[in-house]
Amino acid sequence: MAKAKIVKARLVANWTWNGVNEVCGICHVHLDGCPPEATAKFQTPGDDCPVVWGECKHAFHLTCITKWLGTQSDSQSCPMCRRRWEYSG
Numbered sequence: 001m002a003k004a005k006i007v008k009a010r011l012v013a014n015w016t017w018n019g020v021n022e023v024c025g026i027c028h029v030h031l032d033g034c035p036p037e038a039t040a041k042f043q044t045p046g047d048d049c050p051v052v053w054g055e056c057k058h059a060f061h062l063t064c065i066t067k068w069l070g071t072q073s074d075s076q077s078c079p080m081c082r083r084r085w086e087y088s089g
């Protein structure tokens with residue numbers, strides 16, 4: 001049991017990135033990485049993808065939220081909390 005706890009702690013530590021400890025709510029890839037789709041279409045592997053925050057404080061890859069909002073026919077809402085989506089900042 002003690003060994004398992006140590007492994008888990010290391011995994012958590014690896015998820016911290018510049019104080020941002022989140023994954024994209026759409027593709028579930030860490031915000032420090034790129035969604036596989038963007039890597040294939042627009043980016044060379046290893047490049048950072050733009051990350052955007054909403055007023056609700058949820059963050060997504062720009063490519064992911066753009067694609068998500070494109071599927072919203074009526075109101076544009078955050079895929080995580082369903083609040084109205086507004087770009088922060």
Ligand SMILES: [Zn+2]
Nearest residue numbers: 024027061064
């Ligand atoms: Zn994403």
Ligand SMILES: [Zn+2]
Nearest residue numbers: 056058078081
């Ligand atoms: Zn949200």
